[in-house]
Amino acid sequence: MHKPLSQYLDLANPQNLQAYQSTGGYEGFTNALKMQPQEVQQQVSDAKLKGRGGAGFMTGMKWSFVPMGEDAPKNKYLVCNADEMEPGTFKDRWLMEGAPHLLIEGMMIAAYAIGADVAYIFLRGEYRLCATRLQQAIDEAQAAGLLGDNINGSQYSLKLHLHTSAGRYICGEETALINALEGKRANPRAKPPFPQVVGLFGRPTIVNNCETLCNLPGILKNGADWYTQISDGADTGSKIFGISGRVKNAGLWELPMGTSARHILELAGGMQDGLTLRGWLPGGASTDFLLAEHLDTPMEYDAIAKVGSRMGTGVIIALDDQHCPVGMILNLLQFFAQESCGWCTPCRDGLPWAVEILTRIEAGQGSQDDLDVLQQLCGFMWIGKTFCALAPGAVEPLRSGMKYFADDFQQHIDHKGCPHRH
Ligand SMILES: Cc1cc2nc3c(=O)[nH]c(=O)nc-3n(C[C@H](O)[C@H](O)[C@H](O)COP(=O)(O)O)c2cc1C
Ligand code: SF4
Missing domain, CATH: 1.20.1440.230 (NADH-ubiquinone oxidoreductase 51kDa subunit, iron-sulphur binding domain)
Structure with a gap:
């Protein structure tokens, strides 16, 4: 199976720009720059990419609400939601520590697609290694002319800033995040207006999850058809799935969308000796319990909803029979x-x-x-x-x-x- 995300994690020095470029890094962005922003949006819509922040909203559709063209406000913003405080979820950390350039490239593609000239990574404060590696990668990209003014000799310019959160779970809610980024108390905002129209500093803003953005380089490099064929279920592409709890080997794996929870549990080596699975939360602490009888349900947004829970972040928490x-x-x-x-x-x-x-x-x-x-x-x-x-x-x-x-x-x-x- 293609692993558009985790293939970079196997590199000897994945946070290094040259190592990333040697395996085709930044080709997706180069392709995007040759297209009109709306064409990039269309390609992401055709890929049927769903947001990986928990709700599974279609990414292309979300972008389509941003005002575009001559009459659009001059400043627009892209924000990467890398707050990741959902208990039991650690997928974005894996991606940022292992492949910071993948996220930066994904953000460049998204920012170009919505016409944003400033982008922020809103990072969980405790993720210190992510912060170090991301800042190194941002500096490298800047020095190589991939960020800043007139990227690759084009008319397009982008500034990318790293912001580390002061640290509350509510900062992950996208409108509270925007307030926090503005230096205000992190309370959610009333919607409408939605951030796509009135967001950061009152300007059109897209907030996308870190994993969502990491999917973009593969889509722009290989095309929407390639992406939709990674999985054969209802949802497209791959997903960083994982499991924690008293399993033999807690961890994360990039797998096709629609992989069953049973398979994820098997990859973890099953439950620890002497324990039986009693229940599982499919995607973080804020999802409904499912039981062992639901283990064969495909890990897809609608399929998990049908059996009474939510896919959430796709990182499972297992409950064993000896735990209350x-x-x-x-x-x-x-x-x-x-x-x-x-x-x-x-x-x-x-x-x-x-x-x-x-x-x-x-x-x-x-x-x-x-x-x-x-x-x-x-x-x-x-x-x-x-x-x-x-x-x-x-x-x-x-x-x-x-x-x-x-x-x-x-x-x-x-x-x-x-x-x-x-
Ligand atoms: C309390 C709360 C915490 C959240 N925390 C996160 C988070 O840490 N990371 C994230 O991407 N989305 C989080 N979300 C969802 C975001 O509000 C938003 O839907 C998401 O960032 C959109 O990205 P996507 O469209 O790429 O999925 C949270 C939502 C709520 C209500
Ligand atoms: S806005 Fe209301 S529901 Fe949301 S965290 Fe604050 S108190 Fe809770």
């Missing part, structure tokens, strides 16, 4: 409660309340009423009840956990303690 699901859900909810930006009441008050109840249940002091209140809280924090998707995402492992692991919750209450603690 209530404890795991409590752990995740503690994270989300801490990371709530506090802007809207259901999330600001609902998440700490859920944590308080789960803590009580896990300690063997829960009551039957607590289970009812938890169910109600899931409703209060669901889609449409809060300002952004943090709270509904936080509710996903809770509501699905209460459905699939109802016996565990009940046992904590009936036996006044955690059945998994011996």
Whole structure:
């Protein structure tokens, strides 16, 4: 299978410009420069690339909302979302540490396609090695005339800046990210207007995930047909899939879209000796649990939705049979409660309340009423009840956990303690 992303990670010195160029790096951008920006947009639409940030929105369609042509605002921005604070997700770090030029080239293609002259990488602050390698690569590209004024002798100019985040999960939400980049408190913004029209500093802005952008050089180098043929399922191209939890070898693999979770688990060598898989979160902490019976579902946006979850980031968290699901859900909810930006009441008050109840249940002091209140809280924090998707995402492992692991919750209450603690 073609590996448009991870092929660069095998290079001896992948962060080096010459090493990247020796395997065809920057050819995609060179091709893009010979096209009109709208033609680049069309090629990405034809490739049917879906955003890898979690929601799976069509990238070409998202770009098409940006005003283009003579009357378009003079300044437009491209932002790479490299905040990656989703618990259990570490795919963007792998790409940025291993192939910084791939991301830079992808950003150059995207910026050219939407007519942006300034681009930012919004990087998770703790990703220090990524920051070092990205800055080296940006400097190299600049020195080689690939960034800056009149790139490759063309009329096109692009400035690329690296911004390291001060560090909150909400900064990954694209409008909160824009506020953070402007130096404001990282609260999400009301939509509409959407960032494609009124974004960073009030100008049209595209925010794309790091992995999304890394797919662009391959598409522009080899064409949309080549890209669509990488997978034979409903979604096109390849995906960085992965798994963590008590498997034998947690890790990441670039595989065709539509690969089953069973195959990913097999690549990890299966569960550790003596353990059985009990449940799995398909793409980060803010997705619904699925069970072993769902392992053959193709890892595609619609297929995973059909069985009741979300593909999210595509990096699985496995739950084994000797780990308490209530404890795991409590752990995740503690994270989300801490990371709530506090802007809207259901999330600001609902998440700490859920944590308080789960803590009580896990300690063997829960009551039957607590289970009812938890169910109600899931409703209060669901889609449409809060300002952004943090709270509904936080509710996903809770509501699905209460459905699939109802016996565990009940046992904590009936036996006044955690059945998994011996
Ligand atoms: C609370 C929250 C955190 C998010 N964190 C990230 C993140 O770290 N990285 C990311 O790419 N998208 C994140 N997103 C999704 C972004 O808002 C946005 O949809 C995404 O960057 C779009 O990129 P794409 O179209 O390339 O998928 C987050 C969303 C929410 C609600
Ligand atoms: S849902 Fe939570 S994180 Fe999102 S705006 Fe409301 S308080 Fe902030």
